[in-house]
Amino acid sequence: MIQLKAYTPSYQKHIEAYQLLEEHQRFTELPTVCVQKAKDDSQRFSVLTISDEQLVTFFSLSVGDAVQMYTENSNAILLRSFSTDSNYQGRGYAKQSLMALPFYLEKHFPNITEIILLVNCLNHPAIKLYQACGFKDTTQRIRGIKGEQMVYSRKMVHKIEGGS
Template sequence: MDNPEVSKTSTHILIMNNDTPVGFFALEEGEKVYKYSNNPMARVLTSFSIDSGSQGKGLAKRGLKLLPSFVKEVLPNINEVVLGVNKRNIAAINLYLKTGFVDKNQVYDGPKGPQHILHLNI
């Protein structure tokens, strides 16, 4: 992975459906966390995507519902996952809210416009 937007110390995760990779996300640490949370035990979920051929099958929802148990197992010192989602992306906001994220009415002015900051307690 050579994406300058993703920190070198992030944890990169493939989302699998049986033996087929269908998606990806990163859990980032460091300075980026403090744009969204003052919790030093938080990580930022970034780059969440599902392959276009696998969309509409509930894989994003299933993957996000597994996130708390995955974090507990792989990153046991982390107690919160935060993310920023564009205020115009209603479908993504609804997906995150359905999978346990909470909107605490915080907004971050990102490079692509205002972002809802959503929190998931682990």
């Protein structure tokens, strides 16, 4: 069973031990970099997926200007720098994390109605994963320093349908 947890300094050793294959580093940032950026940005939050007291996946969430570049929805949040520690790849942790994310958002960011993410057009495994987890291609494309990025969106369905 996994748990999504907000970063606290007590997780720093886990962050420093996190490993990414070099081929994956071309598509995402290391958690150490993301945690530092979050310290300097009050609208950026680091989230860890913990399983059996081990850090298995990591991502950042951003609100405000960072997400408004990709949507007109003022209640959207940007999922960024999503990765799985190379020691835990292929065990389903990425999918479990993404499927748990709406519940985490409901608790910690209750006004959020949409999740936005960017994925490199060449990162086919990630595209397949995001689609399997309910993300849809908006057809918007962004040229970035790491190549062309596709903008994906997942609506928080329970909120759109009138639930709370």
